[in-house]
Amino acid sequence: MRTLAALALVAALAGAARAEEHAPVGLLEVATEGVSDTTGDKFEESIERALAAVNVPVMRSKVVRDKLAASDFVHGCSFGPCLRAVGRATGLDRLLVARIAGAGQSYSVVVSLVETEEGRLVSQVAQSCPVCTVDEAIATSTRAVVELITRREGEARSGKEVVSVPDDQERIARKKRHVRNLGILFSSVGAAALIGGIILAADDSGGAAVMVGGGAGMAAAGLGTLLLSVTF
Numbered sequence: 555m556r557t558l559a560a561l562a563l564v565a566a567l568a569g570a571a572r573a574e575e576h577a578p579v580g581l582l583e584v585a586t587e588g589v590s591d592t593t594g595d596k597f598e599e600s601i602e603r604a605l606a607a608v609n610v611p612v613m614r615s616k617v618v619r620d621k622l623a624a625s626d627f628v629h630g631c632s633f634g635p636c637l638r639a640v641g642r643a644t645g646l647d648r649l650l651v652a653r654i655a656g657a658g659q660s661y662s663v664v665v666s667l668v669e670t671e672e673g674r675l676v677s678q679v680a681q682s683c684p685v686c687t688v689d690e691a692i693a694t695s696t697r698a699v700v701e702l703i704t705r706r707e708g709e710a711r712s713g714k715e716v717v718s719v720p721d722d723q724e725r726i727a728r729k730k731r732h733v734r735n736l737g738i739l740f741s742s743v744g745a746a747a748l749i750g751g752i753i754l755a756a757d758d759s760g761g762a763a764v765m766v767g768g769g770a771g772m773a774a775a776g777l778g779t780l781l782l783s784v785t786f
Contacts, residue, residue: 576608576609576610576611576703576704577610577647577648578610578611578612578613578646579605579610579611579612579613579646579648579649579650579667579703580612580613580615580617580618580640580644580646580648580649580650581598581601581612581613581614581615581618581649581650581652582615582618582632582640582649582650582651583615583632583651583652584597584598584615584652584653584654585652585653585654586653586654586655587653587654587655587656588655588656588657589654589655589656589661589688593654593656593688593692594652594654596688596689596692597652597654597663597692597695597696598614598615600692600693600696601650601696601699602614604696604697604699604700605699605700605703607700608700608703608704610703610704613644613646618640618644618646618649621643621644622639622640622643622644624643625639625640625642625643626639627639627640627643631673632651632666632668633651633666633668633673633674633675634672634673635672635673636673637649637668637669637670637672637673638670638671638672638673640670641670641671646670647669647670647671648667648668648669648670648676649667649668649669649670650665650666650667650699651665651666651668652664652665652666653665654691654692656688656691659684659685659686659687660682660683660684660685660686661682661683661686661688661691662680662681662682662683663679663680663681663682663683663691663692663695664678664679664680664681665678665679665695665698665699665702666678667702667703677702678702679695679698679699679702681694681695681698737777740772740773740775741772741773741777743772744768744770744771744772744773744774744775745773747765747766747768747772747773748765748766748770748773750765751763751764751765751766751767751768752766
């Protein structure tokens with residue numbers, strides 16, 4: 555549902571975009587770290603659909619690689635004069651180079667738009683998502699890429715621009731409340747278990763040590779979760 559909502563927002567951008575087709579853009583590489591190759595494919599598909607909605611043709615990375623197979627392109631090149639080989643082989647004037655990294659529920663996405671004549675950076679999206687799903691990270695990054703490309707279209711490419719897209723503030727607030735509530739719950743249950751264990755210990759009842767240890771552990775986890783909630 556989040557992905558569909560993101561695509562709906564992208565479709566809204568199409569109304570403001572020019573009716574004529576923009577110059578095509580190619581996906582040179584979508585590197586992944588800590589996430590599956592499938593995630594990279596989903597990211598490419600999301601970008602392709604979203605840019606199609608604003609009349610920007612996309613050449614997928616597989617097609618680009620096939621065209622480069624018989625060229626003098628040096629594998630691993632992502633900027634600089636070595637990108638001229640990509641321009642000659644594909645006819646593309648600009649390329650997207652992306653990297654998606656994940657660790658637990660934290661994701662970062664960096665997408666660079668480079669031109670193939672000199673291999674210079676035109677603009678860039680650098681975005682992190684501290685607590686989210688991979689679909690949310692893909693959706694927000696896709697919107698940022700569409701805004702970046704359509705806004706820069708037709709402008710001079712001599713300068714460098716880094717566009718840092720902030721996370722969705724409403725979603726962060728929801729996550730913060732959720733984590734804070736969990737922290738309160740863990741702390742309350744842990745404190746109750748700790749007090750109960752102390753009472754049992756005073757009566758020399760069995761299981762007091764286990765209850766004290768478990769209560770202390772849960773209370774500590776709750777406090778840690780509460781501290782985490784203030785870092786959002």
